Amino acid sequence: MIKDKIISLLPYAEPFLFVDDLEHIDDDGCIGSYTYPKDSFFYAGHFIGNPITPGVILTETMAQIGLVCLGIYLMREKINETTQLPEMAMVSTDINYFLPVLPDEKVTVTSRKVYFRFGKLKCAVELRNSQKALVCKGTISGMISSKPLSQLQNR
Amino acid sequence: MDKKELIEALKEVAQPYIQDEEAFRHMTEETNFIDDLKINSANLVDIILDVEDKFDIVIEDNEMEDMLTVKSTMAIISRKLQEK
Numbered sequence: 001m002i003k004d005k006i007i008s009l010l011p012y013a014e015p016f017l018f019v020d021d022l023e024h025i026d027d028d029g030c031i032g033s034y035t036y037p038k039d040s041f042f043y044a045g046h047f048i049g050n051p052i053t054p055g056v057i058l059t060e061t062m063a064q065i066g067l068v069c070l071g072i073y074l075m076r077e078k079i080n081e082t083t084q085l086p087e088m089a090m091v092s093t094d095i096n097y098f099l100p101v102l103p104d105e106k107v108t109v110t111s112r113k114v115y116f117r118f119g120k121l122k123c124a125v126e127l128r129n130s131q132k133a134l135v136c137k138g139t140i141s142g143m144i145s146s147k148p149l150s151q152l153q154n155r
Numbered sequence: 156m157d158k159k160e161l162i163e164a165l166k167e168v169a170q171p172y173i174q175d176e177e178a179f180r181h182m183t184e185e186t187n188f189i190d191d192l193k194i195n196s197a198n199l200v201d202i203i204l205d206v207e208d209k210f211d212i213v214i215e216d217n218e219m220e221d222m223l224t225v226k227s228t229m230a231i232i233s234r235k236l237q238e239k
Contacts, residue, residue, distance in 0.1 A: 091195065091197035092197065115204070117200065117203075117204065118199075118200045118203060118216060118219050119196075119200070120197055120200040120201075141197060143196055143197050143200075
């Protein structure tokens with residue numbers, strides 16, 4: 001499965017798509033990047049007169065690249081593009097933050113699969129800035145199903 | 156391991172994930188992890204993984220689908236321990 005195909009299958013769009021490029025992906029993890037445009041919607045209010053990328057957006061970026069892109073890749077054989085895309089729900093995050101990210105900064109996310117069992121994908125993720133300095137790191141987990149999630153949760 | 160020991164061991168595994176203290180205090184073989192203890196599907200996976208570690212067994216995907224109640228979980232653990 002090619003990397004552009006994975007990005008095209010992501011269930012996100014502007015202004016909430018935080019994946020520009022996937023540099024590497026295999027069964028054990030992936031590396032991808034995103035640049036936060038300076039006119040991104042959240043800079044208008046975070047913070048007043050002092051635009052800094054919100055931590056929740058950094059976490060979302062790690063989830064979209066590290067968990068969702070990897071999840072689509074791991075489910076590649078079960079994906080029937082016409083009828084059934086995998087559905088995902090973030091179920092847990094544990095992230096520590098070390099540096100701020102300013103408008104127009106490019107960040108790179110590295111994700112390593114901890115386990116993918118019984119539909120739960122747990123990844124160790126880290127996000128670095130263009131100087132390769134550590135911005136944030138931790139673990140993110142999600143449930144992935146080729147069945148609609150509503151069915152899964154009602155079981 | 157007898158039934159009583161097994162249910163106590165299972166209680167220990169489940170405790171970090173339960174969301175209903177009252178139901179947990181009265182946990183019996185009939186208790187359902189999701190309906191009674193209000194454990195979500197993600198934490199149910201954590202319980203299965205912890206069960207694997209605690210009893211040194213491997214649970215298959217199709218077996219996990221049956222592990223929704225204390226009773227069915229105990230049955231699978233017992234069978235796996237006997238097979239060892």
